[in-house]
Amino acid sequence: MPLTAENISLHISGFNLLRDVSMHVEAGTVTAIVGPNGAGKSSLLKVLTGEITATIGKVSLNHRHLAAWALEDRAKMLAVLPQHTALSFPFTANEVVALGRIPHQTGKQKDELIVADALKAVDASYLQKRFYTQMSGGEKQRVQLARVLAQIWQPTELGDQFLVLDEPTSAFDLSHQKLTLEIVRGLAEQGTGVVMVLHDLNLAARCADNLVVFDSGAIAAQGSPEEVLTEKLISQVFGVKSIIAKHPVTQKPLVIT
């Protein structure tokens, strides 16, 4: 069962932020959204997660209108990691990740296990008792990632689960970028649908089943990375000359600029 957006348009104070955008995220697949700054990627994520209501069009989760789900049920199926989270209170990493268990009633012991597992998954077990306010940018981002992972750690009988990530790797070093992509692929194999905004085209090409290229509020192209990433499209959308090669190991498209 999918997370879908149909014919979304979004007008805010005279600006057309999104124009007739349609998108379909199947459970068990990874969708990457790329595009220049200000193309409307974040706006689309906000519409897709119910934070903003579209002016025209509708969003549905598991074949039901997004707004029709009870908030708590929705939270069991849809976890969202925003680009920035300003948390100015000295929670420990354990406590931050435990916030991801709020929609569930699984009991303290089970939650503690899930919190520990989620922190381990993002290579942050050593942060457990450290204060969030004293962590580096990359550490904070990993703890937040663990929080949304903990939110959808177990399947729910309500429907398929989805994870929405807004630039999850922006503060990460190479090894943690790679780790994030592995986590995302692993989730997809277990049946979770993942949508993420990425800036790095090569990262996107490497892990996405479906690549959506955004340009000034509309979708310029969508499909498999092989179909979508062409020299013509990149110069059209990003205004940059490039060469598309093949990754020697993964055989995925490799954008060289």
Add this chain to the structure above:
Amino acid sequence: MRRFSAPFVIAVLALSLPLVVMFAMGTGTVNIAIADIWRAVLNLLFADSPSNQINTILFDIRLPRILLALCLGAILAISGAVMQGLFRNPLADPYLIGVSGGASVGASIVIVMAGSWIQGTAALGLSAVAAGAFTGGFIATILVYRLATSELGTSVTTMLLAGIAIGAIAGALNSLLSYFADNDMLRQISLWQMGNLSTANWPRVAMVALVAVLLVGLFPRDSRALNALLLGESEARHLGIDVQRVKRRLIILTALGIGTSVAVAGMVGFVGLVVPHAIRLLIGPDHRWLLPGSALAGAILLILADSLARVVVTPTELPTGIITALLGAPFFVVLLIQRRREV
């Protein structure tokens, strides 16, 4: 900073509270030994003791005042903790951001408008003043919240500036009302600017106790929602929290708490800032522990501050608000310095 176990800290506070009450009963212009207090309590409970001087001091003067301090301290501290969670900002204090100021304007308007009628009917009059204070505090909270919060959190600067603006309006209105007020009203109004518990009597205690029980009973139900709100409003929504409803409920309840406390005792500042801060340092920001811990510690702190106010210049006494401000303002300055270092 190492943390202590939250149940341990709360148990210590809960056990200290009765001791502090006993201590405060014995402290004052006339010092009364613990043994004499016990004897008086037992006499009152089991024997028809003739009303003597010690009984009058203990049960007609000190006890209502101590209970008033207990309830007000709990209300102010728990409201402060909730407000800081709501604003996602550890510096949000009802006094500093103008909520108390708004409440005092509301109260002053009622006193001047309904002057003579209030003096006639004490309990009803006090309720009317409290209603005025509640309305003023409610409007001020919403105003500051609208001004200071955005998608990226709450701006400390805007929040404090909004507090200054509301404080200025409150000050001007209060001066205006004082200008037209007669002597008796003037005394009542100036009471608010200082914060004073000396008007304690049993009807007031009953009213404040009712509100304290209401807040201490209702706030903890939103502990998890408050924890989620610390991440941000949209993050809380994605965790399944009905943010609008929780926010509305918390704003109404904090305004009720601050309004009642202002109506009864005036502007007792900084309890809502100092207490949650200290508790957070000890046991962390989890509201499931922070709220009960703050209520207990607030009660203890205000009883002690009020005892101090009663003895520091014997045979007369100071308004309690002066003591809390003298303790709290330097604390606030230290917090500001720390913040500067962090940025």
